Amino acid sequence: MKLSEAKQQFIASWGAFGTHWGINRTMAQVHALLLVSPDPLTQDDVMEQLSVSRGNANMNIRELIDWGLVDRVIVPGERKEYFSAEKDIWKVATQIIKERKKRELDPMLKLINQLSTIEGDKKDKETKAFIDTINGIKKFGEQADRTLDTMIKSEESWFLSTMLKLFK
Amino acid sequence: MKLSEAKQQFIASWGAFGTHWGINRTMAQVHALLLVSPDPLTQDDVMEQLSVSRGNANMNIRELIDWGLVDRVIVPGERKEYFSAEKDIWKVATQIIKERKKRELDPMLKLINQLSTIEGDKKDKETKAFIDTINGIKKFGEQADRTLDTMIKSEESWFLSTMLKLFK
DNA sequence: ACAAACTTTCATTTATTTTTGAAAATTCAG
């Protein structure tokens, strides 16, 4: 298999994979493209290599920056902006966990906490089932929250220790 | 907050939550409804409570059964089928992890393994970047695979030990 | 075997999400 072919397949599959996880196909493809590009790319490079419009490329690149997965890179003497993706997959995973936790788990727990304050007779079967389910989710969510924080933290300290080694 | 109101909000939010994770809104809502229902429901109950069509209800209930999150329940003397959701959130989580792993992580790793066999000069910057990214994903995926298997297994043994206690 | 009760399918419709591309806004060198 040739590089260009493998690259195409990787980008296409990463895009399809993303859609199964609620991620816009183009965003996942831009991410894939930047992951396998040794040097930073411009918006026009992305447009050309993925055959997408200017607006689409722009929107998804910015979304990736919001997610902390892509950085703007300044190339001296160039007017255009360049973009480059974090290449360390462990850092990528940590960042995604961090963002999803913030965007989804935390608001969900907030809601669950509100719902756990319903008034009602615990003798009632319907009420009891509701409270039990909500409490189950609450406990699970709180545990997940703690576990994910630990993962994020341990990754950061791993990162820190790696950095320290570099400067020792 | 009253039960009916809380229930409505839970179902709506669970549905919205699902869409962020690539899960069809109705499927997530049916799941939520069954999670807070003390007794099994029929397809008509689901249709009525969620205001969805027969086809939609049927399709999503079956999908939930495929995912191993909902069971058909036979009520003696009744012609209709009844459906009930697994209520233990830890088991629900385990089951979702199991299914997503099978449906998505495993095929992705298969692809990555194929892509890691590209021919090419490692001196070439493009080729090197591609190989490095693929290998990074490969290592990460293999670790995730092992970790998730451990989680699934530990849940099963926790389940087993709970069961054993019941019969001791 | 029949028919009522119930379940499943799937072509069509509807809703939602994504993409486009031209216009507006911004940036920056001279």
Place this chain on the structure above:
DNA sequence: CTGAATTTTCAAAAATAAATGAAAGTTTGT
């Protein structure tokens, strides 16, 4: 300040995903 280069916005169009409901299929009691 000017204007060309570049980036961003957003209304409209296109693509995709989901829902509908009637018809076909299946099951079960008599």
